[in-house]
Structure formats: structure tokens, C-alpha cells
Amino acid sequence: MDYGFTEEQEMIRDLCRQIAEEKIKPVREHYDETEEFPWDMVKVFAEADLFGISIEEKYGGMGGGIMDTTVAVEELSKGCAGIALSLFGTGLGVFPILLFGSDEQKEKYLPDVAAGKRLCAFGLTEANAGSDAGSIQTSALKDGDDYILNGTKQWITNGGEAEINTVIAITNKAKGARGASAFIVEKDTPGFTFGKKENKMGIRGSTTRELVFQDCRVPKENLIAREGMGFIVAMKTLDMSRPGVAAQALGIAAAALEEAVKYSRERRQFGKPISSFQGVQFMLADMATQVEAARGLVYQASRYIDSGAKDISKISAMAKVYASDVAMEVTTNAVQILGGYGYMKEYPVEKMMRDAKITQIYEGTNQIQREVIGLKLIKEAAGKN
Ligand code: COS
Numbered sequence: 001m002d003y004g005f006t007e008e009q010e011m012i013r014d015l016c017r018q019i020a021e022e023k024i025k026p027v028r029e030h031y032d033e034t035e036e037f038p039w040d041m042v043k044v045f046a047e048a049d050l051f052g053i054s055i056e057e058k059y060g061g062m063g064g065g066i067m068d069t070t071v072a073v074e075e076l077s078k079g080c081a082g083i084a085l086s087l088f089g090t091g092l093g094v095f096p097i098l099l100f101g102s103d104e105q106k107e108k109y110l111p112d113v114a115a116g117k118r119l120c121a122f123g124l125t126e127a128n129a130g131s132d133a134g135s136i137q138t139s140a141l142k143d144g145d146d147y148i149l150n151g152t153k154q155w156i157t158n159g160g161e162a163e164i165n166t167v168i169a170i171t172n173k174a175k176g177a178r179g180a181s182a183f184i185v186e187k188d189t190p191g192f193t194f195g196k197k198e199n200k201m202g203i204r205g206s207t208t209r210e211l212v213f214q215d216c217r218v219p220k221e222n223l224i225a226r227e228g229m230g231f232i233v234a235m236k237t238l239d240m241s242r243p244g245v246a247a248q249a250l251g252i253a254a255a256a257l258e259e260a261v262k263y264s265r266e267r268r269q270f271g272k273p274i275s276s277f278q279g280v281q282f283m284l285a286d287m288a289t290q291v292e293a294a295r296g297l298v299y300q301a302s303r304y305i306d307s308g309a310k311d312i313s314k315i316s317a318m319a320k321v322y323a324s325d326v327a328m329e330v331t332t333n334a335v336q337i338l339g340g341y342g343y344m345k346e347y348p349v350e351k352m353m354r355d356a357k358i359t360q361i362y363e364g365t366n367q368i369q370r371e372v373i374g375l376k377l378i379k380e381a382a383g384k385n
Contacts, residue, residue: 001292003299008064009071015048016072020079028080031205032351035197037161038083038205045076045087046116054091054098059110065306066240070247070298077251078258081355082205084251086119088244089157089206092363093120095237096166096182100225105184109164121162123153123185123211124234131368133168133234134177138213140169145220147171147183149213152195157362159209160194163187166237167211168230180230184222191216202354239316240305242363246298246319249327249359253294256327256334256352257287263338263347280337287330294323314376321369324359331356 005013023044031038045051053068055061062068069091076084094113097105112118129136138151149169153159165185172179185192195210224233261284264275274280301319305312331353335342342349360366 003295005071008062009068012053012064012068012071013075016050016075017078019044019048020076024076024079024083028083028205028348028351029345031080031083033204035199035204035207037207038086041083041205042086042116042119049114049116050076050087051090051116052114055094055110055114056106059106060114061110065302066243067299067302067306070243070302073244073247074251074254074295074298077248078255080205081248081252081352081359082203084248085157085203085206086161088241088248089122090120090162091244092237092241093122093158093162093164093166095240096122096224096233097164097184099236099240100182100229100233101184104221105224109184113164118163119158119161120164120166121156121158121211122237123156123165123167125154125156126152127154131365134180134231136168136170136180138167138169139173140171140181140183140218142171142220143217146217147181147220147223149183149185149191149216149218151213153211153213154195155198155208155362156211157206157208159207159211160197161207165192165211166224167213168234169213171227171230175228177231178228180234181227182224182230182233183218184224185211185213185216185218189216189218201357202351203358235313238363239313242316242320242369243298243302243305245359245363246294246301246323249320249323249356250291250294250298252352252356252359253287253291253323253327253330256331256349256356257284257291259347259349259352260284260287260334260337263341267338274337283333283337287333290326290330294326298323311376314373317364317369317372320359320363321366321373324356324366327356327359328353 052061053064057063140147140149167183171181191214193212198208267274298319301315334349341347
């Protein structure tokens with residue numbers, strides 16, 4: 001199918017497809033088993049200049065947009081959604097700087113990120129503040145030319161590996177969500193440590209840890225935008241990054257479909273391949289239709305954001321909710337088609353099913369995405385009347 005890719009996007013697709021086939025697939029089982037952080041793959045991504053896709057050329061990047069990232073994430077996630085997350089977890093962590101950073105902050109941090117020398121992480125979630133992002137407790141109190149951070153961020157992708165952390169903390173408790181601010185915290189800052197590595201169901205090739213701040217002194221130069229802008233920085237970051245989760249889900253679903261089709265042609269029962277049974281064909285037909293519909297929406301959302309449109313929350317949430325629900329259903333059905341083999345670790349579809357689950361949860365649960373979509377719909381309708 002012709003998806004109207006630019007020449008650059010075709011190049012990115014081919015390159016990432018090759019990396020997924022030749023580099024990621026041979027090692028994905030190892031990282032899934034061990035939960036080690038895939039530094040050798042980070043090196044591969046860096047050498048292929050993938051960390052710079054969405055970073056401006058003047059900072060050493062490719063100057064691409066969300067659609068370019070989507071193409072890369074989809075292809076790499078076909079290989080392994082966890083391993084690929086080292087790359088686009090960095091994409092999430094760097095968005096606050098890309099969107100709201102000062103020229104000085106961009107000059108200081110972006111060249112190393114584009115070169116893949118320093119990874120990023122985004123710290124918003126806490127033990128008691130996930131969906132309700134406005135109720136975070138981590139504090140940042142002004143002290144002379146510094147802010148002093150105290151609190152713990154939970155379930156942070158790339159936690160402990162990332163050297164550049166963008167963290168949302170409360171600078172004015174009385175103002176609630178409007179009293180939150182965003183900061184850049186470098187890994188070696190005194191008072192900044194990491195909790196234990198989480199033992200996860202899926203995306204095990206990615207590290208998830210707590211970020212712990214105990215009287216962590218951060219210079220005022222590391223404040224992103226202005227005091228009180230933290231919640232908006234977080235929301236706009238998520239609006240931009242959710243198509244990335246959607247692309248990850250799309251890649252997982254497409255890979256599971258491919259495995260299911262391949263297996264159905266090889267597996268023989270009742271004297272013929274199971275692909276010749278209508279029961280299996282109908283399942284495959286639905287899976288393929290769902291993947292194609294998700295792809296259409298994810299590409300449409302990515303291109304809409306690249307067009308410079310201002311109000312992107314709804315389409316971004318739609319892409320994330322739809323593609324991730326498709327990924328869960330398609331991977332579950334792929335396991336079903338592979339039957340007993342699908343349930344075993346020697347075939348990749350059980351891992352895909354485990355990896356798919358997180359796409360319905362992180363960067364806002366699918367219940368939160370539906371809330372974002374629903375509220376926007378009602379607001380738009382009210383504006384018309
Ligand atoms: N872009 C710009 N501004 C936004 C925004 C967006 N996408 N979403 C909200 N805002 C603004 C609102 O306009 C409002 O501004 P005012 O105070 O000027 O009216 C302010 O932010 C607060 O918004 P709201 O009252 O809607 O906030 P809520 O606390 O009710 O929360 C949701 C809204 C649920 C959408 C938000 O908390 C959310 O996205 N939660 C999920 C967070 C998440 O994804 N967590 C996963 C971990 S991060 S990997």
C-alpha cells in the first residue's frame with residue numbers, strides 16, 4: 001500500500017526495518033529474559049542517527065516531525081517494543097526541552113541527545129498521582145539561585161539510565177496544578193538517586209525505575225519555561241508523545257499479524273494448513289483490517305500534528321486509544337491462532353501480547369484518553385451552539 005511517505009520517511013522505514021530484522025530480533029529474547037538495559041542497541045540507534053529524528057538541524061538532528069518518528073517507532077517495535085523504548089522514551093523525556101526549553105537549554109542538551117550520547121527520561125507519575133497528574137507531591141522550593149527537590153517519581157521509563165531527566169514538581173502548593181513547574185535534572189546531581197528496577201510483565205527490554213529526590217539542589221537555569229507552567233508542559237508533552245505509543249502499538253500488532261499469517265500457512269491439521277479453514281481466515285481478516293485502520297489513524301494524527309495544528313489533544317488521544325486496543329486484541333488473537341505454541345516462549349507472540357498491554361496503560365490509561373476525547377467533543381459542540 002502507498003502511504004504517501006516522503007523520501008526521508010521511506011529511508012527511515014527501510015533503515016529501521018533492517019535494524020529490527022538484523023539487530024533487534026536476534027537479541028530480543030535475551031533482553032526479555034534478563035531485563036538488562038540494551039546499551040548495545042542504543043549504540044546501533046545512535047550510529048543510525050535515530051535519536052536526532054525530531055531534533056532541529058542546528059542542534060545536530062534531522063529536523064523531522066512526528067510522522068518521521070512514527071515511521072521509525074512502528075518499524076523498530078515490530079522487532080521489539082521494549083528495546084525500541086530506549087529510543088522513544090528519550091523522545092518523551094526530551095519533549096519538554098524541545099517544546100518549552102530556552103535557547104541556552106537547547107544548546108546545552110540537544111546536541112548530545114541527537115547524537116545518542118545521553119538518554120532522557122520524563123518524570124511525572126508518582127505513587128499517588130498517575131491519571132490525576134495534577135495531584136503530584138514532589139516539591140521544588142526556591143532557595144537563592146536554586147530549587148530544592150524532594151519527592152519520588154514512579155515507573156519512569158529509562159530511569160537510572162537517562163542522564164537528562166525532565167521532572168514535574170510543585171513550586172507553589174496553594175495553586176494546585178497551576179503551581180507545578182518543570183525542571184531538567186542531570187543524573188549525577190547530588191540528592192538524586194534511583195529506586196529498584198521494576199520487574200515487569202512486558203517491555204522487559206526497557207528499564208523502569210523510581211527517581212528519588214532528597215534535598216536535590218537544581219540551579220534555576222534548569223527551570224523549563226516559567227514557574228507554574230509545569231502542568232501545561234506535561235500535558236503538551238503527552239499530546240505530542242501519545243502518537244509514539246500508538247506507533248509502538250501499531251508495530252506490535254503488525255508483527256503479531258505477520259506471525260499469525262505465517263504460522264497458519266505452516267500448521268497442518270485435519271490434513272491441510274489451518275489457513276484453509278474459514279474460522280482462522282476470518283480471524284486473520286479482522287486482525288488485518290484492525291491493523292490497517294489503526295495505521296490510517298496513527299499516520300493521520302502524526303501528520304495533523306506536523307501541520308502545525310494547535311488543538312491536537314483529541315486526535316492524539318484517539319490514535320493512542322485505538323492503536324493500543326487493536327494491539328491488545330490482535331496479539332491475543334495471534335496467540336489463539338498459534339494455540340499451544342502461541343502460549344510458549346519459543347514463539348514470539350506471547351511476548352508481543354505482554355508488550356501490548358502497557359500501551360493501554362502508560363502515557364495516560366485508555367480510560368483517561370477517552371475522557372480527553374469525550375470532553376473535547378462536548379467542548380467543540382458547545383462552541384458551535
Ligand atoms: N494542553 C494544554 N493545556 C491543557 C491540556 C492540554 N492538553 N490539558 C489540560 N490543560 C490545561 C487546562 O486547560 C486547565 O487550564 P486552566 O487551569 O487555565 O483552566 C489546566 O490544564 C488543568 O486542566 P484540567 O482541569 O482538565 O486538569 P485535570 O486535573 O482535570 O486533568 C487530565 C486532566 C485527566 C486530562 C490530565 O490529568 C491527564 O492527562 N492525566 C493523565 C496523565 C498521564 O498521562 N499520566 C501518565 C504518566 S506520564 S508517562
